[in-house]
Amino acid sequence: MIPVRGLEGRKVAVLGLGRSGLATARALQAGGAEPLLWDDSPEARGRAEEQGFALTDMTRDRAFEGVSLLVTSPGIPHLFPAPHPVIARAMAAGVPVDNDIGLFFRSFATAQWDKFDQAPRVVCVTGSNGKSTTTALIHHILLECGRPTQMAGNIGRGVLDLDPARDGEVVVLELSSYQTDLARALTPDVAVFTNLSPDHLDRHGGMGGYFAAKRRLFAEGGPDRAVIGVDEPEGRYLAGQLASAPEDDRVIRISSGQKLDGFGWSVFARKGFLSEWRKGRQMASIDLRPMQGLPGAHNHQNACAAYAAARTLGLAPKQIEAALASFAGLPHRSQLVGEKGGVRFVNDSKATNVDSAAKALQAFPKIRWIAGGLGKDGGIAALQPFLGSVVKAYLIGHSARDFALQIGATPHEICETMDRAVTRAAAEALPGEVVLLAPAAASFDQYPNFEKRGEDFTARVKALL
Numbered sequence: 513m514i515p516v517r518g519l520e521g522r523k524v525a526v527l528g529l530g531r532s533g534l535a536t537a538r539a540l541q542a543g544g545a546e547p548l549l550w551d552d553s554p555e556a557r558g559r560a561e562e563q564g565f566a567l568t569d570m571t572r573d574r575a576f577e578g579v580s581l582l583v584t585s586p587g588i589p590h591l592f593p594a595p596h597p598v599i600a601r602a603m604a605a606g607v608p609v610d611n612d613i614g615l616f617f618r619s620f621a622t623a624q625w626d627k628f629d630q631a632p633r634v635v636c637v638t639g640s641n642g643k644s645t646t647t648a649l650i651h652h653i654l655l656e657c658g659r660p661t662q663m664a665g666n667i668g669r670g671v672l673d674l675d676p677a678r679d680g681e682v683v684v685l686e687l688s689s690y691q692t693d694l695a696r697a698l699t700p701d702v703a704v705f706t707n708l709s710p711d712h713l714d715r716h717g718g719m720g721g722y723f724a725a726k727r728r729l730f731a732e733g734g735p736d737r738a739v740i741g742v743d744e745p746e747g748r749y750l751a752g753q754l755a756s757a758p759e760d761d762r763v764i765r766i767s768s769g770q771k772l773d774g775f776g777w778s779v780f781a782r783k784g785f786l787s788e789w790r791k792g793r794q795m796a797s798i799d800l801r802p803m804q805g806l807p808g809a810h811n812h813q814n815a816c817a818a819y820a821a822a823r824t825l826g827l828a829p830k831q832i833e834a835a836l837a838s839f840a841g842l843p844h845r846s847q848l849v850g851e852k853g854g855v856r857f858v859n860d861s862k863a864t865n866v867d868s869a870a871k872a873l874q875a876f877p878k879i880r881w882i883a884g885g886l887g888k889d890g891g892i893a894a895l896q897p898f899l900g901s902v903v904k905a906y907l908i909g910h911s912a913r914d915f916a917l918q919i920g921a922t923p924h925e926i927c928e929t930m931d932r933a934v935t936r937a938a939a940e941a942l943p944g945e946v947v948l949l950a951p952a953a954a955s956f957d958q959y960p961n962f963e964k965r966g967e968d969f970t971a972r973v974k975a976l977l
Contacts, residue, residue, distance in 0.1 A: 513535075513538060513539055513542055513672065513673060513674075513675075513676075514539055514616060514619050514620055514671070514672045514673075514674055514676065515539055515542035515543035515544075515619065516536075516539045516540050516542070516543035516545060516615050516618075516619050516672070517543055517618065517619040517622075518543075518618060518619070519540065519543060519544070519545040519580065519581065520543065520544035520545065521544060521545070521546075522545050522546065522580040522581070523545070523546045523548055523578055523579045523580060524540050524545045524546065524547055524548065524579070524580060524581045524582075524583060525547075525548045525549075525550065525568070525570050525575075525576070525579050525581070525582045525583070525598075525602070525607075526540070526547050526548065526549050526550070526582075526583050526584075527550055527551070527570065527582060527583070527584045527585065527588060527596070527598050527599065528551055528556075528584055528585025528587065528588050529549060529550075529551040529553075529556040529557065529559065529560045529585075530556065530585055530587075531670050532585050532586065532611075532612045532670040532671075532672075533549070533551070533583075533585045534559075534560060534563065534565075535612065535669075535670035535671075535672045535673045536583050536612045536615065536670075536672055537549055537560075537565055538672070539612075539615065539619075539672035539673075540583075540615075543619070547565070548568035548570065548579065549565050549566070549567050549568060550567060550568060550569060550570040550571070550598065570582075570598045570601070571597060571598060571601075575598075575601065576601060576602055576605040576607050577605075579602075579605075579607050580607070580608075581607065581608050581609075581610055582598070582599065582602040582607050582608070582609045582610070583609075583610050583611060583612065583615065584596070584598075584599060584609060584610075584611055584694070585611070585612075586611060586666075586688060586690035586691050586694075587690065589715060590609060590693075590694055591717070592714065592715055592716060592717040592721065593714050593715070608696065609694065610694065610695065610696045611691060611694045611695055612670060612671055612672050613665070613671060613685075613687065613691045613692070613694075613695040613697075613698070614694070614695035614696040614697045614698075615672060615697075616671040616672055616674075617634075617695070617697035617698060617699050618696075618697045619672075620632075620634070620677065620683075621677075622676070622677075624676070625677070628679040628680065629679055629680065630679060630680035631680075632677035632678070632679075632680065632681045632682070632683065633681075633682050633683070633701040633702065633825065634682075634683045634685065634699075634700045634701050634702075635650060635682060635683070635684045635685070635700065635701065635702040635703075635704065635821055635825075636665075636685045636686075636687050636698075636700040636702070636703050636704065636729055636733070636735075637650070637684070637685070637686050637687065637703075637704040637706065637817070637821075638686075638687045638688070638689070638692055638703075638704070638705060638706070638726050638729050639704070639705050639706030639707050639708065639726065639741065640706070640707055640708050640709045640710075640711050640867065641706065641707055641709060641810065641867055641868045641871065642706040642707065642810060642811075642813060642814045642817070643666070643686050643687075643688075643704075643706050644666070644667050644686055644842055644845060644862070645811065645814045645841070645842055645845050645846075646686075646704060646706055646814045646817045646818050646821075647663060647665070647667055647684050647685070647686035648663065648667065648842050649814060649815065649818035649836070649839055650684045650704075650818045650821050650822060651663040651684045652835060652838075652839050653818060653822045653827065653831075653832055653835040653836070654682055654684070654822070654825070654827075655835075656831075656834065656835035656838060657822075657827055657831050657832075657835060659680070659681075659682055659825070659827075660678045660679075660680060660681040660682070661681060661682045661683070661684060662674050662675065662681065662683050662684070663683075663684045663685075663686075664683065664684075664685055665685035665686040665687050665691065666685075666686040666687060666688045666691065667686040671685060682825060685700075687729065689711075689712055689715075689716060689722055689725040689726055690712070690715065690725075692725050692726060692728050692729045693716070693725035693728065695728075698728060698729055698732050698733040699733055699734070700729065700733050700735045701735060701736050701737070702735055702736065702737045702738075702739065702821055702824050702825070703729050703730050703733055703735035703737075703738050703739070704738075704739040704740075704817050704820075704821055705726065705729075705730070705738070705739070705740045705741055705747060705750060706741045706813065706814070706817055707741045707743060707744055707747065707813065708722075708723060708726065708744050708746045708747065709744070709865070709866075709867035709868075710722070710865075710867075711865055711867075723746050727750060730750060730753075730754060731753075736762070736824075737762055737763075737764065737821075737824040738750075738751075738754050738762065738763050738764070739764045739766060739817055739820040739821055739824070740754070740763060740764070740765055740766065741766050741767065741813060741817065742765045742766065742767055742770070742772070743767050743768060743769065743770065743813070751763050751765050755776075757776075758774060758775050758776065759775065759776040759791070760776050761775075761776035761777035761790065761791070762776075763775075763776070763777070764777045764778060764779060764820040764823075764824070765777075765778045765779075765780075766778070766779045766780060766813065766816040766817050766820055767780040767781070767813070767816070768780070768781045768809045768810065768812045768813035768816065769781070769782060769809060770782075771787075772789065773789045773792065773794075774792075775789070776790070776791060777789070777790050777791075777820075778790075779816045779817075779819055779820045779823075780816060781800060781809070781812035781813065781815065781816050784799065784800050784801035784812070785797055785798065785799055785800065785801075786798040786800055786812065786815055786816055786819060788819070788820075788823070788829065795829070796829035796833075798815075798819075798829070798832075798833045798836065800812050800815055800836070802837070803815075803836055803837055803839070804841075804848055805838075805839040805840045805841035805848075806836065806839060806841070806846075807846050807848075807858075807875045807876070808846065808871060808872065808874055808875025808876070809871065809874055809875070810846075810868075810871030810872070810874070810875065811846060811875070815836055818832075818836075819832050819836070822835075842862075843859070843963070843966060843970075844859055844860065844861040844862045844962060844963060844966035845860060845862045846858060846860050846872065846875060847859040847860070847966070847970075849969070849970050849973045849974065850973060850974065850977045852976070852977050853943060854942075854943025854944055854945075855938070855941040855942070855943060855944075855945055855946070855947060856876075856945075856946045856947070857938075857946075857947045857973040857977075858872075858876070858946055858947070858948045858949070859949050859966045859969050859970055859973075860872045860948060860949055860950040861949055861951060861955070861962045861963070861965045861966030861969060862962055862966070863950040863951060863952060864885075864888075864951060864952070864953065864954055864955070864962055865888060865952065866888075866890070866892055866894045866895055866952055868950075868952075869883070869892070869895060869898075869950045869951070869952035870894075870895055870898045872948060872950035873895065873898040873899070873901055873902065873948075873950060874898060874901070876901060876946040876948060877901055877944075878901060878903055878942075878944055878945040878946065879901050879902050879903060879945065879946050879947075879948045880902075880903055880904055880906065880937040880940065880941050880945055880946065880947045880948065881902045881904070881905045881906065881948055881950065882905075882906045882908065882927075882930070882933045882934070882937060882947070882948065882949045882950075882951070882969070883905055883906075883907055883908070883915060883950060883951050883952050883953070884907045884908040884909040884910075884911050884912045884915050884951060884952075884953055885908065885909040885910065885911060885951045885952075885953030885954055885955050885956075885957055885958065885959075885965070886909065886910050886911060886953055886954040886955065886956050886957040887910070887911030887914055887915065887952075887953045887954075888953060888954065891911070891914060891915070891918050892915055892918050892919065892952045892953075893918045895918075895919070895952065896919070896920060899919060899920070899922045902919075902922050903923070903945060904922075904923040904924060904925065904937075904940065905919060905922055905923070905924040905925070906924070906925050906927045906932075906933040906936055906937050907924055907925070907926050907927060907928075907933075908927050908928055908929060908930055908932075908933050908951075908958070909928070909951075909953065909957050909958055910957035910958075911953055911957075912926050912927070912928055913926060915952075915953075929958075930958075930965070930968050930969055930972060931972060934947070934969060934972040934973060934976065935972075935976075938973075938976050947973075949965075949966065949969045951965070
């Protein structure tokens with residue numbers, strides 16, 4: 513646990529009692545603060561009471577008298593589409609609003625660090641797609657290279673549940689836009705921006721607000737090194753804002769598809785090969801094509817980002833290459849579930865939007881595509897340019913018939929359920945083809961989350977195998 517510092521003897525309200533909220537309450541207590549806990553859900557309040565916490569109804573009048581800070585969970589809106597009533601009360605009372613990420617950065621460094629031979633470092637990863645894989649990949653590289661490391665944030669543990677830092681340790685955090693938008697302290701040593709595509713626009717008041725939330729990690733965080741994906745205009749803009757000149761190697765530009773040899777430091781992947789260039793010279797080259805845990809151009813971009821971050825931490829190219837080769841991938845993200853008769857089964861349940869589904873569809877040459885669920889605004893018409901590799905689509909969930917109308921002449925079948933989709937795709941698949949779950953939709957019509965959807969796909973595939 514990371515005890516929260518600087519709030520000793522003060523009352524701190526905690527809104528939202530999920531994983532991060534309860535971890536925050538424990539960390540506040542450990543640091544000597546008095547947490548006042550509240551959640552709209554009676555079930556969440558009951559779980560908090562079972563763990564020995566007292567509750568304070570923060571919706572009542574004058575609830576914020578004597579309160580120094582409100583800490584809110586990331587899923588609770590604080591501005592758009594409208595502030596949560598408790599957050600609105602705090603702001604009206606002039607009480608600052610923060611989240612666990614802000615508390616982590618104000619509390620992580622301690623006087624104990626003066627005794628370390630090497631100061632701990634924090635690497636933060638944000639972006640629209642690939643941030644979980646990139647975070648896990650950096651963590652994996654560090655483990656494989658024998659560096660002490662912990663991983664947390666939007667993946668794995670809550671940040672305040674981490675252990676106090678060890679000598680030379682590297683903490684790797686995945687941060688969503690919800691987390692970067694509100695944190696009052698952001699001070700990473702290395703910050704990574706993977707890419708940007710439309711997502712969570714209602715929460716941020718549009719694309720500009722969404723990008724601004726991501727940009728805070730760099731503009732306010734002031735990292736020593738910034739690794740920036742430049743395959744979209746926003747990334748190119750951000751890199752230009754952070755660098756003093758093209759040759760400024762504090763900014764490492766990364767790309768999947770572009771050659772970037774005119775900058776101070778760059779890492780890019782083309783035709784399956786990762787290349788590192790520095791000051792006009794190629795420093796390293798890695799063949800990514802045999803690496804089954806990193807299929808497709810989108811995973812090659814993730815590899816470039818992780819490679820660049822690892823290089824800033826002093827790791828050698830050969831060390832990183834060996835670690836990349838042993839990476840098995842994350843569940844529900846281009847996860848190879850199994851193979852039978854020359855047919856591979858891949859779980860990319862995390863592909864919940866058009867952009868991530870497009871990347872999955874470009875990763876394999878012949879695809880039996882399982883798609884559908886609770887469709888998002890705009891549907892999947894934008895996937896038309898990426899359907900050339902689809903042999904047939906097997907459509908499930910609430911939006912199955914809507915999706916059928918939007919995929920044109922692509923052969924398809926309305927399956928409705930995962931069971932039927934997997935059974936039909938497996939029965940029709942030929943050697944060399946891939947049965948791919950890349951839904952391009954939310955899961956909430958049939959599953960509580962994308963993980964449960966991916967687990968259902970995996971279980972049905974394993975039963976067939």
